Amino acid sequence: MTQTIFSPEPHRGWLPWAWLSPVVCILLVAFSSVPFDFGLEWIGVIDAKGQPRSAFGFCLNLLLPFAAMGAAVWVWSRFVERRSIATLGLIGAQRLRKHLAGLAIGVGMMALSIMSIWLAGGYVGKDVLPAFSSPTSLFWIAVLLPCFIFQAGVEEFIFRGWLLSTATRRWNLTAGFVASSCAFTFLHFSPHQPVREIIMAFTFGLFACAWTWRAGSIWGVMGWHAGWNWIAGVGFAVPITGFDLHLPALIVQLTPTGPDILTGGPAGPESSVLTIGLLAAATLLLLIWPRGLSASTQGIPAPGRDTTTQETI
Template sequence: MTQALYAPWPETARRTWGWGALGLMVAGYLVSSVPVVIGTVIYTLVLTVSSGATDPMAAQSALSENTLTILLPLMLLQFITWVVMTLVWVKLFEKRPFSTIGIEGRGFLGRYLLGLPLGMVLVVLVSVAATLLNLGAAPANDALGELDPARALGQAALIAYAGLFIGFLIQGGVEELVFRGWLMSALTARWGKVLGVFTASFAFALLHLHVFISGLMYGVLALSGIGLTGLVFALTALWRRSMIEAAAAHGAFNAVAVIAPTFALMASDPEQTIHTAVAQVFSSATGMAGVESVTIGPETYAQLIAMGGLSAIMLIGLIIRGRKG
C-alpha cells in the first residue's frame, strides 16, 4: 500500500518516480518561467526603442524599478502556470484526487483562516529574534526623516498593499501546493515520510539559490534560513495532515515581510514613492540587492535561529505524538 501523507491513494493511482519527481519539479519551474522571460524581453525591447538605450544593465535597472507594475505581475503569471501544470500532472498522470496532496474541500475556509495569523506570528517571531540579537549593538545612524504614517497611507499605497497581499497569498499558496502538497507526498510514496519531508524542504531551499547574488556568506545564511522556514511549513502540513494551513501561513509570511518594511520606508522617507519603496524592499527581501548593498549583521541570523528553533520544537512534538499514537 502506498504510504500517504494526507488522504489515502486509490489503488488505481500511479506513483511518480522518486528522483524523477525532483526533475519534474525543476522542469515545471523552468517551463513556467517562459512568461517571465518573454515579458522581460518584450519590456527591454520596448524600452530600447522608446528611449534609444542600448545598455542591458540600464534595462535591467529599469525593470527592477518597475517591480510593482511589471516584475511582480510576470512572476505571478509564472506561479499560476506552474500550479496549473502540477495539478494537471496529479490528475492526468498520477490519477489521484487532490485530497492526497493535502487539499480538502470540506473545512477549507476555516483551515485557511487559521493559517493566516500563523504566518503573521512567524514574522513576529523572526522580528523578536532580530531585536534580541541586536541588543547591545550601537544604534544605527538613521538618515531618514521622522516617522509619518500618513505618507504611507495614500490611495496608491493602499491599493499597492492590497495587491501585494493578494499576490503573495497566491505565490505562497502555489509554492506550498507544489512542494508540501505534490512533491512531498510523491516522495513520501517512494521513499517514506522522513526522506519525503526533508528532501522536499531541501528542494524548496534550492529554489532560492539566487540569494548568492548578495555574496557567499550571506547566501549560505539566507539559504539555511529559507530551508528551515520551508521545514516549518512542511511540519505544519504534517501536523495538520493538510497543506491548506501551510499555504495560508506561507503567503501571509511573505506578504507581511514585504508590506511592513515598505510601509516603514514610505512613512520615514518623504522622497519615496510606492514604486521605489516596493522595488527596494523586494530586492532586499529576496536577497537580490547585490554584494554592495548587503551587510551581514545580527538580523541576518534572525530567520535562521527563529525557524531552526521552531522546527526543532515541532519535530519533538511530532515524535512524541507519534509514540503516543
C-alpha cells in the first residue's frame, strides 16, 4: 500500500523506483545548475574554484543555479510523475508562521553551535558589531537573507519535498530518509574532503527529513535551513559550507584558532564535531519525542500527515 507523508493525493504518472530516485535527483540538479555555474564563472563573479568574488556574486550564486534546479524538479514532478504541489510538502495552514519559527530556530541552533566552539577554544573573538560601521555591508547582509531563504527553500523543496516523498511513496519512510540524505550528501561531496564533512552532510539530511516527517510539510524546515546558513555567514564571518561572504560580522568577528575537528576547518562550523553532535541529538529527539507533547505552532514535532501505513525509522 502506498505511503505518503504530505497530501494523500495519488500520482497519475511514473514514479522512479526508490533506489533510482536519488540518481534522478542528482541528474536533474546537475544538468540544470551546471550551465549557470559556468556562466557565473565566465562573467567573473565566481572564481575557478567556485568561490564568489563578492557579496553580489554570492547572491547570484544563491539565486540563478537554484532557480534552475527548482524549476527542473518541478517540471519532472508535474509532467513525469504528474503530482500536485501539495504532495511535495507545500501544504498546511499557518505557513508563514511555521517558516518564521523555523527561521528563528535555525538562527538559534547555528549560533549555539558557534558559541560552543568559541567557548571550547576554537575561535578568538575580535571586533564586536563591525558591520554596523559600514552601511554597504549592512545592505548586503540584509539582501543576503531573502537570497538564503530562496536557496534554502529550493533545496528543501528538492530533497525533503520531492525526493523524500517520492521514495516514500515508492517503498517506505525509511527508504525516503535514506534516498534523500544520500542524494544530499553526494551533491555536497568534493574530492579530498574529510570524512567528517561527509558525516555532517548526511546528518544534516537526516535532521531535515525528521523535521519534515514530524511537521507534515516543508515550511518550517525551509525557514530553519535559511536561518542556519544566513547567521553563520553574516553573524560571525565564518565560512558557510566552505564559502566566504566577504563581509564583516554582524555580531562578532571570529577567527579560527583551534583544530579543524573543532572549528570545522575550511568548511566552517557546520563540519565541527560539536555541530554534528548537535544535529544528531536533535534528529534523535525529533524521532522519539512523544507526539502528545508537540509544539505544533512551530511546525516541528507533529506527526507525518496523511500516511496510509505510517512507520517510524
